[in-house]
Amino acid sequence: MQLPNDNRVIIAIGVGLAVLAAVVLALVFGGSREPAAPKAPETEGPGGLTVNVGDAPSLEPTRALRCFVDGQFIGMATLSDCARRNGLATDALDVGLDETGALAAAPTASFAPPPALPDATATAGSDVVDPYDTTLPEKPQPQPQARVERASGAPCLRFTGSDWRDLGQMSLNQCVQALYAGTCVRPGDAQYGRHGNLTLRLVPRRVEQSNDNTRFRILADQDRSCQFPSLNG
Incomplete structure (x- = not known):
């Protein structure tokens, strides 16, 4: 066969x-490569900020x-400045979301x-006195006063915002669990609640008693799951 003479x-x-x-070559070597997966955008927590109450200090x-001062929002401030405006030390402030x-x-x-303490006579039955009844009431006999043991049981009450609700007789630890297990509150x-003659108060990171x-003084610390591990068992 004759080859063409034109070099072009x-x-x-x-x-x-x-x-x-x-x-x-591009198909052979490039076809086996899978496209890189796009990088997922980073997501932020609620409000773009996630802070655990226990880490706040x-x-x-x-x-x-x-x-907040006297329950009112006064603006942005550092922790020390906010404490100064409240006339308190920094550890007297609750910090969280x-x-x-x-x-x-x-x-x-x-x-x-x-709140005001529960009225001991509010839940007790009252006898209606007949003004025409001339019979003399029997002289009450002295009764031995029962000794209240916190370990064995005392009345446990929950304050609902308007009144006190009786949860029954139980130990102090059981009362705290019944009132506050799984519940966390916000700063301020x-x-x-009440257990016997003690007032119980749930605030961020702890339960206090008075x-x-x-x-009030600390009774038990609360963990990140709103539980009280020191009261178990």
Whole structure:
């Protein structure tokens, strides 16, 4: 067979073969590669911020929080500045997420002061006296006063916001569990209960107790799951 004498034809054929070879190689080596999966966008927690109440005291001292004074939001302030405006030490403030999902600081139980103590006679039955009854009542006989043991049981009451609800007789630990297990409150908020003559108060990260309904001290710490591991068992 006679080859063409025109060099341009030979060059064109060579270029065509080179392009064809490049396409074949690209299909062989590039076809086995799978496209990289697109990187999933990073998601943020509620409100773009997730802060555990238990971690709040270790926050940066220069970080601004929503500050509450006398139950009112006064603006953004650092923890130390918010404590100064409340006239308190920094450890007297509850720090955590408020109802807006933002980090906030407020004095303990500033939104929920202790309620009035339950009236012991409110739930007791009262006898109606007949004004025409001339019979003398029998002289009551002295009864031995029962000793209340916190371990064996005492009345446990829950404050519902308007009245006290009796949950029955139980130990102090059982009363705390019945009142507050699985329940957490926000900074400045509180829930109240009674066990015998003790007032119980749930505030962020802990349950407190008081003998006079005014001065409270820590009874048990609350974990991140709103439970009380120290009261189990």
